[in-house]
Amino acid sequence: MNTLSDYELDLRDKRKKHLTWAMDRLGRRKVKAFIVAEFLLSLFPLYFLVQIGGKLPPIFLWIFGTFLAYAYSMPPIRLKKRSWMQMIAIILVLSVFPMLFVFYTFAHEMSFLFIHFLSGQALTVYSVIIPTEIRDYFVDNSMGVETMTVRLGLVKASFLSIMLIIVGGILCGTAFFLALLYGHHPILSVFLFVIIVANFYVLRQYKRLHSLSKNYEATKNGSIAEEITDLAANNPKWITVVTQSLVLMSIILLVEKILL
Numbered sequence: 001m002n003t004l005s006d007y008e009l010d011l012r013d014k015r016k017k018h019l020t021w022a023m024d025r026l027g028r029r030k031v032k033a034f035i036v037a038e039f040l041l042s043l044f045p046l047y048f049l050v051q052i053g054g055k056l057p058p059i060f061l062w063i064f065g066t067f068l069a070y071a072y073s074m075p076p077i078r079l080k081k082r083s084w085m086q087m088i089a090i091i092l093v094l095s096v097f098p099m100l101f102v103f104y105t106f107a108h109e110m111s112f113l114f115i116h117f118l119s120g121q122a123l124t125v126y127s128v129i130i131p132t133e134i135r136d137y138f139v140d141n142s143m144g145v146e147t148m149t150v151r152l153g154l155v156k157a158s159f160l161s162i163m164l165i166i167v168g169g170i171l172c173g174t175a176f177f178l179a180l181l182y183g184h185h186p187i188l189s190v191f192l193f194v195i196i197v198a199n200f201y202v203l204r205q206y207k208r209l210h211s212l213s214k215n216y217e218a219t220k221n222g223s224i225a226e227e228i229t230d231l232a233a234n235n236p237k238w239i240t241v242v243t244q245s246l247v248l249m250s251i252i253l254l255v256e257k258i259l260l
Contacts, residue, residue, distance in 0.1 A: 002080075005073040008143075012142075015135075071089070072086070084148065087126065116175040117175035123165075123168030124242060128202070128239045130148075131232045133150075134158060134229075137154060154217065159210055161206050169195060173192055177189050180253065198245035199242060202241055208231060209232060
C-alpha cells in the first residue's frame, strides 16, 4: 500500500526507480488485487487462532492493526503526513499490536517483564525507522510530507534515534536478563552480549548520521545531503542486525523454558 500511494514521490527518488518500474510493469490494478487477496487470506489463520484460543482481544488487535496499516499510507487519512500520528501509528502497527496479538493468542497472564520488554521493543522499532525517514527527508520535505523527521529536522531526528536505541536496548536487555536470571539456566544470559554488539554497531552508524546532519544544517551543502541519503539507505541492514538480535534472545528464552 505504501508503494502504491507513494508512486509520485518515488518517481522523484532515483533510489526507488525499481519500485516505480515494478509498479509500471505490474500495473496498479494488479497491485490492488494482491492487497485485497492478502487481506482475505489473513482471515483464515485469524479464524483458526480465535477458534483454538477463543479470545476476543486478538480480533480487535487485528482489526485496529489492519485499519492503521491502511490509514498510514492511503488517502484521505494518510497518517504518514501527520508527524506525531505517523510515529504513533508506526509504533502500534510494527511493535505493540503484533506483540500483544501473540501474547493474547498464546498466553494468559501479563507480567511486568513482558511490559518492560514491550516498552523497550517499541522504542527500538521506532529508532530503526527514523533512518528510513532520514533517507526520504529531502523528497518528503519538498513534497510536503510531514513525517516526524521532517517536523523535527535532521539533527533532532538523528539524535532521537540515538537516544531511542540506547533506552530501548537497555529496557529489552534488562527484561531478558531478569527473565533468564530467575530461570533455571541463568548462564544463558551471556547471550545478551549479542544485543550489546548489535546495538553498538548500529549506534555508531546513527552517530555518523547525526554528525553529517549537523554539518548539513550548518552548510546546506548538497554533497553532504547526498552522503546523508546514501548512508541512511543502509538502514535495512541495521534493521536486520537489531531485530534479529532480539529474535535470537527470544529463542534463547524459549529454549530456557524447554530445558526445565
